[in-house]
Every structure is written in C-alpha cells, then in structure tokens.
Amino acid sequence: MPLIKVNDLVKEYTVIKKGKGLKGALKSLLHKEKEILRAVNHISFSIQHGEIVGYIGPNGAGKSTTVKMLSGILSPTSGEILIDGLSPQKDRKRVVQNLGVVFGQRSQLNWDLRLGESFELLKRIYRIDDRQYQENLAMMDAILEIHKFIHTPVRQLSLGQRMRGDLAAAMLHSPQVLFLDEPTIGLDVDGKQAIRKFVKEINRLKQTTVILTTHDLGDIQELCSRLIIISEGTIVEDGSLSDLIDRIAPYRILHVELYEEAELPIHPLAEKIRQDGTAAVYRFDKKKVTAAQLIEDLSCFCKMKDFRLEEARIEDIIRAAYHKKEKLEGV
Amino acid sequence: MRPYLYIAKVRMLSALAYRFDVLSSIVIQCLAVIASCFFWIAAYGNQQAALGVTRDQMLTYTVMSSTLACLLTMNVENRIAASVQKGSVALDLLKPVNIFGIYLWEDIGSVAIAFLQNAVPLLLIGALFIVAPVPASAAHFLLFILSAAFSYMINWLIAALFGMWSFRIVRIFPLLCMKGHMIRLLSGSVIPLWFFPQWLQTVLSFLPFRYIYQLPLSVYIGILSPRETAAQMGIQFIWILLLGCLFFEIKKGVTRHLLVQGG
Numbered sequence: 196m197p198l199i200k201v202n203d204l205v206k207e208y209t210v211i212k213k214g215k216g217l218k219g220a221l222k223s224l225l226h227k228e229k230e231i232l233r234a235v236n237h238i239s240f241s242i243q244h245g246e247i248v249g250y251i252g253p254n255g256a257g258k259s260t261t262v263k264m265l266s267g268i269l270s271p272t273s274g275e276i277l278i279d280g281l282s283p284q285k286d287r288k289r290v291v292q293n294l295g296v297v298f299g300q301r302s303q304l305n306w307d308l309r310l311g312e313s314f315e316l317l318k319r320i321y322r323i324d325d326r327q328y329q330e331n332l333a334m335m336d337a338i339l340e341i342h343k344f345i346h347t348p349v350r351q352l353s354l355g356q357r358m359r360g361d362l363a364a365a366m367l368h369s370p371q372v373l374f375l376d377e378p379t380i381g382l383d384v385d386g387k388q389a390i391r392k393f394v395k396e397i398n399r400l401k402q403t404t405v406i407l408t409t410h411d412l413g414d415i416q417e418l419c420s421r422l423i424i425i426s427e428g429t430i431v432e433d434g435s436l437s438d439l440i441d442r443i444a445p446y447r448i449l450h451v452e453l454y455e456e457a458e459l460p461i462h463p464l465a466e467k468i469r470q471d472g473t474a475a476v477y478r479f480d481k482k483k484v485t486a487a488q489l490i491e492d493l494s495c496f497c498k499m500k501d502f503r504l505e506e507a508r509i510e511d512i513i514r515a516a517y518h519k520k521e522k523l524e525g526v
Numbered sequence: 527m528r529p530y531l532y533i534a535k536v537r538m539l540s541a542l543a544y545r546f547d548v549l550s551s552i553v554i555q556c557l558a559v560i561a562s563c564f565f566w567i568a569a570y571g572n573q574q575a576a577l578g579v580t581r582d583q584m585l586t587y588t589v590m591s592s593t594l595a596c597l598l599t600m601n602v603e604n605r606i607a608a609s610v611q612k613g614s615v616a617l618d619l620l621k622p623v624n625i626f627g628i629y630l631w632e633d634i635g636s637v638a639i640a641f642l643q644n645a646v647p648l649l650l651i652g653a654l655f656i657v658a659p660v661p662a663s664a665a666h667f668l669l670f671i672l673s674a675a676f677s678y679m680i681n682w683l684i685a686a687l688f689g690m691w692s693f694r695i696v697r698i699f700p701l702l703c704m705k706g707h708m709i710r711l712l713s714g715s716v717i718p719l720w721f722f723p724q725w726l727q728t729v730l731s732f733l734p735f736r737y738i739y740q741l742p743l744s745v746y747i748g749i750l751s752p753r754e755t756a757a758q759m760g761i762q763f764i765w766i767l768l769l770g771c772l773f774f775e776i777k778k779g780v781t782r783h784l785l786v787q788g789g
C-alpha cells in the first residue's frame with residue numbers, strides 16, 4: 196500500500212479582481228468582482244514508503260498549494276488525500292503527529308525563544324519521550340551541527356542556521372513523512388549541501404519519505420530518485436530524471452576535429468549534421484550507440500585530432516518538460 | 527498541559543533577562559501613580575469624602591489601579607497580528623496543540639513576572655509615600671483576587687478578539703492603540719465612573735470595560751454592598767462567557783477561512 200495517495204485533487208482559490216486605475220478602484224469598492232483561480236487541477240499520484248520525490252515546476256505551478264493540502268492546512272476543493280491511510284483534512288491532529296513540514300520561506304520556530312527552547316517546547320507539544328528526544332537531537336546534531344547555535348535566540352540566527360534549525364525541529368517527533376517546500380531557497384553552497392546531506396541521511400537512517408519542492412538543479416540531481424513535474428496545476432511528468440532525459444533528450448552531439456580535411460563518412464547509427472573543413476558534427480542516439488564506439492568507427496576513416504561530446508543540459512530538459520515539449524530541439 | 531506550563535516558564539525566564547527595561551518601566555509607573563495621587567489629593571482639597579468615597583479609599587483605588595494595570599498587560603493581540611502579517615498563521619495549524627492556549631500561557635507567565643517585578647515595587651512605593659493600600663477586609667481581598675482574575679480573562683479575550691481583526695484589516699496597530707486608550711478611559715482605571723454623568727454611566731454599564739478595572743477596585747476598597755458585589759461579579763462572569771463564545775465562533779470562522787483561502 197502506498198504511504199501517500201493523492202487522487203484527482205483540485206484546489207480553486209477565490210480571488211478578488213482589482214479594477215484598473217481610479218475608476219476601477221472605485222468600482223471594486225462598490226462591487227467586488229470575484230474570480231476563480233484553479234491552482235491545482237486534477238492531480239493524482241502515489242508515493243511509496245522511503246521514496247525521495249522531487250516535486251518541481253515553475254513558479255505558480257501549484258507546488259506549495261499541493262504541499263499545504265497534503266499537510267492538512269488547506270482544504271482541497273475536491274479530490275482525496277490519504278497519508279498512511281488517514282485524511283489530513285478529517286484527521287488533522289493525528290496526521291500531523293506523523294508529519295514534518297518545513298517551508299523555506301516561513302520559519303516555524305518560535306522567534307522569542309532560543310533554538311534549544313523551541314525544541315523543548317516541541318518536545319512537549321508532540322509528547323516526545325525523553326529517550327527518543329535525546330536520540331533524535333543527537334542525530335540531528337550529527338547531521339546538521341546545530342550545537343553551535345542551539346543557545347542562540349531564533350531571531351538572531353542566519354538564514355542557513357535557521358533553516359537547519361527548522362529541519363531539526365521537523366524531525367524531533369520522528370515523523371514518517373517530511374514535506375520540504377523550497378528548503379534550499381536563498382542558501383549559499385554550504386547551506387545547500389547541509390540540507391542535501393540531511394535529506395539523504397534521514398532517508399537512509401530512518402527511511403523517512405521525503406517530498407521536496409525546489410528550483411535547484413543540484414537538489415534534483417543529487418536527491419530525487421523520482422520527479423513529479425507540475426505545470427499550471429497539472430502533472431506533466433512522473434518518473435526518474437534519467438528516464439526523463441532519455442525521453443526528452445535522447446541524443447548526444449559529437450564534435451570531431453581532424454588534422455587535415457577529409458570527407459567523413461555517414462555512420463549507420465549516427466547522423467552527420469554538418470562538416471566545415473576539418474570540423475564535423477554528429478548527432479547520435481545514446482541508446483543505440485556509445486560515444487566510444489562511434490569514435491572508434493570514425494577513426495578508421497581519418498586521423499582525429501580532437502573531439503568533444505555535448506549533452507543536453509538538465510536545465511533545458513526540465514524547461515522542456517515544464518512546457519510539455521515531447522522532445523528537446525537543438526540538441 | 528505540559529507545553530503550556532513550559533511556555534509560561536520560558537516566558538518568565540526571558541522576562542527576567544531584560545533587567546534594564548524593567549527598571550525604567552518601574553520608574554515610569556511609580557512617577558505616574560504618584561502624579562495621579564497628587565491629582566486626587568488636590569481634587570479632594572479639604573473634603574474628607576466625595577460621593578461616598580473617602581480620600582484614602584480614592585488613593586488606594588489609584589495605587590491598586592496601577593498595580594492591576596501592570597498585571598493586565600498582555601501580548602496576544604500583537605502575537606496574532608504579527609503572525610498574520612508574517613503569513614505564518616496557517617502554519618500554526620500544523621502543530622497538534624491549541625495555539626491560543628500557548629498565547630494565553632505565555633501571557634500568564636508574563637503576569638507572574640510582572641507581579642514580582644512591577645506590582646510589588648509599586649505597592650511598596652505607594653505604601654511608603656502615599657497611603658498603605660490595604661483592602662477593606664480579608665473577605666474583600668479574596669473577592670478582589672477572584673474578580674481581578676475575571677478581569678484578566680475579559681481583558682485577554684478582548685485583546686484576542688481585536689488581534690483577530692488583523693485578518694480583515696491590514697493596519698491593525700492604530701486600532702490596537704485606540705483599544706488601549708478606550709479601556710483606560712471607559713473602565714474607570716484613571717477616573718472612576720461614578721464621577722461621570724449619569725447617562726454615560728448607564729451606557730457603560732452595558733459594555734464590558736468597567737468590569738475590567740472599576741469592579742475589582744471597588745470591591746477592594748469596600749464601597750459595594752454584598753448584593754451589588756454579587757450582582758456585578760455575576761455580570762462579569764457573563765461577560766467572560768459571552769466574549770468566550772464570540773472568541774470561539776470567530777476562531778472557527780478564521781480557521782475555516784484559512785483552510786479554504788490559504789494563509
């Protein structure tokens with residue numbers, strides 16, 4: 196049975212349309228024009244225990260809206276969510292006991308307390324027993340090195356420290372599921388690395404299931420065994436990054452440079468795109484032929500001075516997926 | 527219960543950390559209470575009593591009013607407003623705990639500290655320089671404690687309700703300021719309402735404010751008959767119930783709004 200099951204989920208917001216200019220402003224004072232904005236449009240997916248899923252999409256795609264519904268702080272317009280068999284809407288208090296949620300842009304730590312006091316408060320809120328609390332705190336310290344600033348008031352923490360504090364706070368009650376909404380936003384390289392290490396470690400040590408939204412390619416490549424890509428409220432892609440690359444950008448490009456001008460042959464498994472004097476360009480399907488094979492075959496015909504392989508950039512592939520393109524052009 | 531007691535404790539500890547703030551606030555309060563006592567001494571002149579209240583009773587009333595004022599300070603309204611403005615209100619729903627319980631106990635922690643740090647010095651200064659603020663009797667004192675606890679609840683609920691206004695109004699702070707002045711004027715904390723014109727007193731008897739200051743203070747100085755005391759404390763209690771129901775209703779509405787419209 197999947198740990199998280201989402202079925203035909205829809206969320207519509209009612210937004211008040213603001214009129215343009217003075218006339219519009221006066222008009223909207225008298226009569227508020229309402230508009231329905233569908234942020235999440237019939238999405239379905241299931242997530243198994245222990246997966247790390249990247250939930251990605253352009254700004255405004257509906258990622259945060261989905262995460263909020265999954266965590267029970269937003270009601271869906273229609274559709275169903277089950278987390279470990281329970282609905283976060285109907286059983287909010289029970290579901291959140293099993294949930295860690297971190298929003299990169301909004302800290303949940305108590306700003307008036309020291310970080311350690313915030314943890315102590317959470318210990319009491321979630322009724323965590325002493326042993327479990329100490330164990331989890333030690334583990335979080337080993338991964339995130341929070342002892343350096345555990346006595347600092349939360350309001351004085353740097354963004355990176357605060358983020359690490361938020362992550363540790365989310366794991367104190369040993370939740371099975373962790374939602375991270377843009378956890379690396381605004382962090383420097385070290386900060387990002389700390390967060391990635393954290394996700395990998397809790398997944399390895401505690402088999403925590405993680406859903407994270409991010410715009411960071413490093414996060415996606417390093418962490419996510421599976422990507423769910425959402426665009427304009429609908430899921431456009433659900434699978435591994437390598438499958439996505441294979442499908443959207445199955446080709447690689449080989450640039451060859453020769454010592455002297457010679458007509459290069461047409462290879463049965465690679466397409467010769469062009470040749471200008473000593474420089475030639477081939478495009479090949481990486482599933483049909485390897486680069487090494489291709490180079491070996493070509494060297495039978497001429498003396499090669501240099502070569503260079505070009506691959507589609509992950510960024511371009513993901514952008515193509517956002518725009519629902521079947522194939523990446525250019526490469 | 528445990529998270530609530532913990533938050534009260536942390537609140538007390540962190541209040542103790544701000545020593546300098548405390549010192550300056552004590553000085554200001556003492557100056558204020560001495561000034562208003564001199565005002566009453568001048569106003570009474572050679573008269574021993576005015577409208578059935580003796581000069582010493584009036585001075586006790588004034589000292590106790592300042593003491594009560596430092597115990598009735600609370601932070602819940604600013605808490606709610608800040609969390610609405612930061613956009614983190616919805617996130618409070620993520621915790622398996624009642625966030626208003628946390629706010630209430632935070633405030634109760636602050637009261638305990640304010641008692642030690644502000645109320646006690648104020649009473650001492652009052653006793654030394656003005657008048658020993660003694661209650662009419664031990665029974666009056668106990669009733670005063672009960673009535674002051676009710677006052678606290680009324681005041682807290684009004685503050686929480688005003689705080690929840692920040693869901694509708696963007697600039698809430700001027701409103702909170704106005705609320706503070708309104709309570710100060712209409713509750714009899716500065717000038718007892720018996721000096722107000724009759725029609726205004728009638729109007730004010732339908733509002734909760736006089737039950738915040740004037741009632742417990744009148745009980746303390748012993749100017750109410752047992753029947754009046756019982757009747758007014760009954761009304762005080764009804765105000766708690768009314769405001770409490772209103773609070774829960776509005777809280778339900780706000781939660782529904784958050785769940786549907788997002789925070």
Ligand SMILES: Nc1ncnc2c1ncn2[C@@H]1O[C@H](COP(=O)(O)OP(=O)(O)O)[C@@H](O)[C@H]1O
Pocket residue numbers: 208209210232233234252253254255256257258259260261787788789
């Ligand atoms: N509380 C809200 N009220 C009205 N519209 C909202 C609200 N929250 C989000 N939206 C709109 O819903 C869409 C999806 O937003 P969001 O889920 O935050 O996207 P993402 O997290 O993918 O950037 C956006 O068009 C956004 O403007």
Ligand SMILES: [Mg+2]
Pocket residue numbers: 258259260376
């Ligand atoms: Mg978002």
